[in-house]
Amino acid sequence: MGSIPARSGLVTAFDELPPFHPLNDDDVRSYLHKAVDFISDYYKSVESMPVLPSVKPGYLRDELGASPPVHPAPFDIAMKELRASVTHSTFFKACRLAGFDPANFRSIPTGPETDYGVDPVKLLAAMQADAMAGLVPTYVCATVGTTSSNAVDPIGDVAKVAAMFNVWVHVDAAYADSACICPEFRHHLNGVERVDSISMSPHKWLLTCLDCTCLYVRDARRLSQSLKTDPEYLKNDASVSGDVTDLKDMQVGVGRRFRGLKLWMVMRTYGTANLQEHIRRDVTLAKMFEDLVHADDRFEIVVPRNFALVCFRIKTTGVRAADEVNRLLMANVNKTGKAYLTHTVVGGRLVLRFAVGSSLQEERHILSAWELIRKTSSEMMN
DSSP states (O other): OOOOOOOOSOOOTTSOOOOOOTTOHHHHHHHHHHHHHHHHHHHHHGGGSOSSOOOOTTHHHHHSOSSOOSSOOOHHHHHHHHHHHOOOOHHHHHHHHTTOOGGGOOOOOOOGGGTTSOOHHHHHHHHHHHHHTTOOOOEEEEEBSOTTTOOBOOHHHHHHHHHTTTOEEEEEOTTGGGGGGSGGGGGGGTTGGGOSEEEEOHHHHSSOOSOOOEEEESOTHHHHHHHOOOOGGGOOHHHHHTSSOOGGGGSSSSOOOOHHHHHHHHHHHHHHHHHHHHHHHHHHHHHHHHHHHHHOTTEEEEEOOOSSEEEEEEOOSSHHHHHHHHHHHHHHHHTTTSOOOEEEEETTEEEEEEEOOOTTOOHHHHHHHHHHHHHHHHHHHO
């Protein structure tokens, strides 16, 4: 961001350039206004754009020159180019980074008898088997609102089992914990007082831009004792006095962005009441879609809906045949560019996922999406 005007024609290394003044006051004001206008125009016209962009891998590389531009372009040109170009397995990754052998991971099978939440009896059996084999159970991760199906593990019962082996219990509530700002959803966190840590990501459902994840820890010293670094050049009176929490001792890296600021701005700007209304509205729209699926006997709900994700599929004879039919339905719906379905595998069956979460979604969008799904299904079956 600077104030050098665009220049035409070839420029040699010996050309005399005007002085460079980054963050010139007038430029900053002008650029910020144009950037806000760009975002507002996009936001206003987003409904007219296809859900799935037509760009292919490598598209942006082809748009770029062989070398970076030597001289600046006006801000309007840069924004025009941007407009033309724009188009949880993390747990296991974390374990590998921490040095755990993948052979020592244990995924506890789930089923419809527990609404696909973990069964504490199976968890206990697995931990007992490991202990008898000479292994040391170390860490249990429960989930509130699984990525795949939004299933909820019974936190309190999981924590009781883990306590028998003195292991760390973490709760991954990245998506669904946002819903727990509403009293009617807080029962999903029953027993959370027994766990060691819990994480939530406001960027998933609480109107906060990516990325913003909150980590609550029962005993922060467990982190700081493991991650603390204290070189002379980082010492300061506030940290030495213990009056502040030195966040460099709570993470792997030393520097960090001020992610808490954008979350505070969301909370301060909207307030609890409006954020609760946002959650409830999404859940209501998801229930509407769920009711439409229930009303059509060609479809079935595979996993009971807990929040704003509906897992459904076409009912056909034979698991493999049904999987192929549902995969084809997803592909045919998605290629229209009017809606976008994702899939997962639950209980060995391919399941379609319909998620509500956009701040722009309204009842008419839900009805339109269902009509598209229904019509596409009829065309396939005919």
